[in-house]
Amino acid sequence: VIKVxxxxxxxxxxxxxxxxxxxxITKEFEVDQMKSxxxxxxxxxxxxxxxxxxxxxELMLNKTLKEERQKKYLxxxxxxxxxxxSLINDFLDVQRMEAGKQTYDKKYQDILPLIKQxxxxxxxxxxxxxxxxxxxxxHFTVMGDKDKLLQLFNNVISNAVKYSxxxxxxxxxxxxxxxxxxxxxxxxxxxIPSEALGQxxxxxxxxxxxxxxxxxxxxxxxxxxxxxxxxxxxxxxVQSEWKKGTTFTVVLPLLYEVQYDEEMISTNDNRK
Ligand code: ADP
Numbered sequence: 001v002i003k004v005x006x007x008x009x010x011x012x013x014x015x016x017x018x019x020x021x022x023x024x025i026t027k028e029f030e031v032d033q034m035k036s037x038x039x040x041x042x043x044x045x046x047x048x049x050x051x052x053x054x055x056x057x058e059l060m061l062n063k064t065l066k067e068e069r070q071k072k073y074l075x076x077x078x079x080x081x082x083x084x085x086s087l088i089n090d091f092l093d094v095q096r097m098e099a100g101k102q103t104y105d106k107k108y109q110d111i112l113p114l115i116k117q118x119x120x121x122x123x124x125x126x127x128x129x130x131x132x133x134x135x136x137x138x139h140f141t142v143m144g145d146k147d148k149l150l151q152l153f154n155n156v157i158s159n160a161v162k163y164s165x166x167x168x169x170x171x172x173x174x175x176x177x178x179x180x181x182x183x184x185x186x187x188x189x190x191x192i193p194s195e196a197l198g199q200x201x202x203x204x205x206x207x208x209x210x211x212x213x214x215x216x217x218x219x220x221x222x223x224x225x226x227x228x229x230x231x232x233x234x235x236x237x238v239q240s241e242w243k244k245g246t247t248f249t250v251v252l253p254l255l256y257e258v259q260y261d262e263e264m265i266s267t268n269d270n271r272k
Contacts, residue, residue: 042091059073094224111183125161133171137174155221168187179256
C-alpha cells in the first residue's frame with residue numbers, strides 16, 4: 001500500500017513546484033486492519049455470552065421460579081461466564097505469545113491422562129458425538145507444561161466437536177514414530193476447503209462460508225495451538241476433505257532413555 005502526499009513548494013511567496021512523497025504503509029495498513037478485525041471479533045464474541053448472562057439473570061430476578069428451573073438457568077449463566085473467561089484468556093494468551101512473554105513450566109508429563117481428561121470434559125458437554133481413544137503404549141512422556149498441553153488438546157478436540165454439528169465420531173490415535181509421539185485427532189465433520197488449509201494457524205482466521213458462519217469463534221484457538229506446539233519443539237499438520245472430515249496431527253518430541261546395547265558394551269570392554 002503506497003500513500004502519496006503532495007506539497008506545494010514556494011519561494012518568495014511564489015509557487016515554483018510540487019513535491020510528491022511516496023510512502024510504503026503496508027505494515028500500518030495491516031496493523032489497522034488487524035485492529036478492526038480484533039475489535040469486531042471481540043465485540044461479537046463477547047456480546048453473545050453476555051446477552052445470555054443478562055437475559056437469564058433478568059428472568060431470575062423478575063420471576064418466581066421452581067428450584068429445578070432456577071438450577072437450569074444458573075447452569076447456563078455459569079457456562080456462559082466460563083465461556084467469557086476462556087475467550088478473554090485466549091485474547092491475553094495471544095498478546096503474551098506475540099510479545100514473547102509467555103512462560104512455560106515444563107516437567108515430565110505423560111500425555112495420555114491429559115487427553116483422557118479433555119475427552120471426559122467434552123463427553124459431558126455433548127451427547128451427539130462418540131469418542132474413541134486408541135494408543136499403542138501405556139505412557140508417552142514428554143517434557144511439557146501441563147496446563148498448556150491441556151489447552152492444546154482442548155482446542156483441537158473441542159474444534160473436532162464444534163465443527164461436526166451433526167455428531168459423528170471423534171477418534172484420537174496416539175502412537176510413537178522414532179523419537180516422537182504422534183496424536184491424530186480425527187473427526188467426521190464439515191471439513192475444510194483445500195484453499196483454506198494454509199491459513200488455519202493464522203490468528204483471527206476463520207473459514208468464511210455459510211456452514212462456518214453459523215458456528216461462533218474467534219479464530220484464535222489454532223494460533224494458540226501452533227505456539228504451544230512450537231514451544232514444545234513439536235509440530236502440527238492438518239488433512240481435510242470438504243464435507244467429509246478433518247484430521248489434525250500433533251507431533252511432540254518424546255523423552256526417551258538411552259538404551260545401552262549389550263553387544264556394544266561388550267565390544268567396548270574387549271578393547272580395554
Ligand atoms: P475458531 O474455532 O474460534 O474459529 P480456531 O483457530 O480454533 O478458531 O480455528 C480456525 C478455523 O479453522 C475455524 O474457524 C474453522 O473454520 C477451521 N477449523 C478448525 N478446526 C476445524 C475442524 N475440526 N473441522 C473443520 N474446520 C475446522
